[in-house]
Amino acid sequence: MKNKIKEWLKSGQIDIFLGYKTLQGHPLPHAFGKDNLEDIDTLITGSNYYPLEKIATKLVAEKPDIKIGMITQDHSQRALNVLYIWNQLDPENIKPLKGDGCSSNLKEHADDSHREAGKSGQFKKQFGMNTHASIEEAEIFAQQERFQRWMYEFQKCIKCYGCRNICPVCFCKQCSLEHSNLIGTGSLPPEAPIYHLVRAVHMAGRCIDCGLCEEACPADIPLRLLYRKVNAIVTELFDYETGSRLDQSPFSIIGESITLKLKPIAAA
Amino acid sequence: MECKFVPSVCSYCGTGCGVIFQVLDGKLVGTLPMKTHPVNEGKLCIKGWNLHEYVNSFLRLKYPLVKTFGRFIKVRWDEALQITADRFKEIIETHGPDSVGVLVSAKITNEENYLAQKFTRAVIGTNNVDHCARL
Amino acid sequence: MTIKRINFLQELLEFMGLGGRLHLEWISSAEAQKFVQVVKEFTEKIRHLGPNPLRGFTLNNLTLDVGAAAGTAAKTACPEPKETVAQN
Numbered sequence: 001m002k003n004k005i006k007e008w009l010k011s012g013q014i015d016i017f018l019g020y021k022t023l024q025g026h027p028l029p030h031a032f033g034k035d036n037l038e039d040i041d042t043l044i045t046g047s048n049y050y051p052l053e054k055i056a057t058k059l060v061a062e063k064p065d066i067k068i069g070m071i072t073q074d075h076s077q078r079a080l081n082v083l084y085i086w087n088q089l090d091p092e093n094i095k096p097l098k099g100d101g102c103s104s105n106l107k108e109h110a111d112d113s114h115r116e117a118g119k120s121g122q123f124k125k126q127f128g129m130n131t132h133a134s135i136e137e138a139e140i141f142a143q144q145e146r147f148q149r150w151m152y153e154f155q156k157c158i159k160c161y162g163c164r165n166i167c168p169v170c171f172c173k174q175c176s177l178e179h180s181n182l183i184g185t186g187s188l189p190p191e192a193p194i195y196h197l198v199r200a201v202h203m204a205g206r207c208i209d210c211g212l213c214e215e216a217c218p219a220d221i222p223l224r225l226l227y228r229k230v231n232a233i234v235t236e237l238f239d240y241e242t243g244s245r246l247d248q249s250p251f252s253i254i255g256e257s258i259t260l261k262l263k264p265i266a267a268a
Numbered sequence: 269m270e271c272k273f274v275p276s277v278c279s280y281c282g283t284g285c286g287v288i289f290q291v292l293d294g295k296l297v298g299t300l301p302m303k304t305h306p307v308n309e310g311k312l313c314i315k316g317w318n319l320h321e322y323v324n325s326f327l328r329l330k331y332p333l334v335k336t337f338g339r340f341i342k343v344r345w346d347e348a349l350q351i352t353a354d355r356f357k358e359i360i361e362t363h364g365p366d367s368v369g370v371l372v373s374a375k376i377t378n379e380e381n382y383l384a385q386k387f388t389r390a391v392i393g394t395n396n397v398d399h400c401a402r403l
Numbered sequence: 404m405t406i407k408r409i410n411f412l413q414e415l416l417e418f419m420g421l422g423g424r425l426h427l428e429w430i431s432s433a434e435a436q437k438f439v440q441v442v443k444e445f446t447e448k449i450r451h452l453g454p455n456p457l458r459g460f461t462l463n464n465l466t467l468d469v470g471a472a473a474g475t476a477a478k479t480a481c482p483e484p485k486e487t488v489a490q491n
Contacts, residue, residue, distance in 0.1 A: 016271060026302060055271075058290070062269075
């Protein structure tokens with residue numbers, strides 16, 4: 001794998017390779033460049049996951065022609081697909097290299113993830129939503145109780161915007177979460193559940209279920225469960241599986257052929 | 269294009285969360301939480317998430333300013349220090365050392381904080397010293 | 404596009420515990436009867452569901468409600484401590 005990356009860098013197929021390296025005892029994201037090929041020997045693969053796709057998006061925004069290679073896991077491939085669909089990255093400029101990050105047997109929380117969500121304590125299980133619950137388990141409660149439980153989770157929010165900041169598929173320059181007409185931006189706690197539901201709605205057809213948001217949430221809100229449900233609705237209603245294919249999201253307005261077609265009268 | 273990731277510690281409060289700075293061509297462009305850091309375990313508050321912004325902020329004070337006749341005037345460092353020392357001396361002489369208080373910050377190092385409290389106690393002669401991150 | 408979004412939102416609100424409070428209907432300006440009927444039916448439905456639980460929702464009354472629900476919720480939803488350890 002390391003030789004392959006060296007070859008890519010030498011031949012100019014890629015300008016930069018995004019991977020991981022141990023620095024000061026921590027596995028950190030690292031950009032391997034052309035100038036220092038020996039550096040690639042320190043590349044590590046393993047259980048850590050940072051939003052490399054988001055970093056790539058940022059790089060491309062600065063230098064549109066840069067060719068990037070990166071180490072990927074299952075969810076990063078989905079993230080890349082979503083970013084291709086939304087024209088944030090050009091598939092011709094991205095060279096993914098499959099890493100061996102998904103080796104764990106922890107499959108009960110996620111289908112492909114090796115990461116473990118924070119454990120849910122007694123109180124959370126009693127009054128909130130269990131982080132490890134499946135969609136079906138979250139739906140067994142009656143409407144009113146479900147509402148109470150979700151509100152308990154949402155009112156813990158400290159509004160750090162971490163879920164948005166770490167999300168590999170969040171790239172908008174103007175975010176609705178910062179728009180004072182849509183959400184009370186200055187207030188704390190944030191306007192539950194509007195803040196969370198607005199984000200949930202924006203995750204429809206976009207969320208790739210990587211679990212970074214839940215991992216970054218200081219209040220342990222079961223965001224992954226919420227977004228997973230959102231995507232389950234999208235799959236159920238529109239037969240669209242986010243990130244698995246390269247066709248437009250059902251909520252995309254651009255490219256809806258009906259609105260762009262000439263009316264018959266004009267043609268005649 | 270140079271892209272670097274620099275591990276660091278958040279300077280906003282005494283908690284000391286681990287962060288990673290993303291540096292593009294020598295300019296700080298982003299902050300990420302460090303997932304393996306024992307303090308924050310991949311989580312950050314809103315201040316930590318926006319750490320990179322104050323470094324390049326246009327509001328940042330880059331040189332000493334002295335307020336004279338209601339206006340801020342740019343001065344040299346030695347002048348600024350001299351004016352501060354003189355004014356402090358004057359205040360301490362007329363109102364006593366307890367009229368001065370020192371508030372130190374998490375944005376400076378441990379050693380500098382130590383020096384600040386030593387300065388307050390030994391030079392000014394008061395116990396009015398506190399720290400912004402005394403959580 | 405509208406019907407897509409409304410369908411999606413209805414399901415999301417259902418999941419959140421606010422189901423049945425959103426309704427979409429196409430009514431032409433000529434269909435006065437239909438308009439009346441739809442509004443009547445929906446008003447009835449909403450009245451049956453009760454006032455908006457979000458109105459006047461504060462942290463305190465959440466804790467109170469949760470406290471009141473604790474007796475029932477604890478028995479039905481919460482597993483015994485031993486099981487929890489095994490699960491984790």
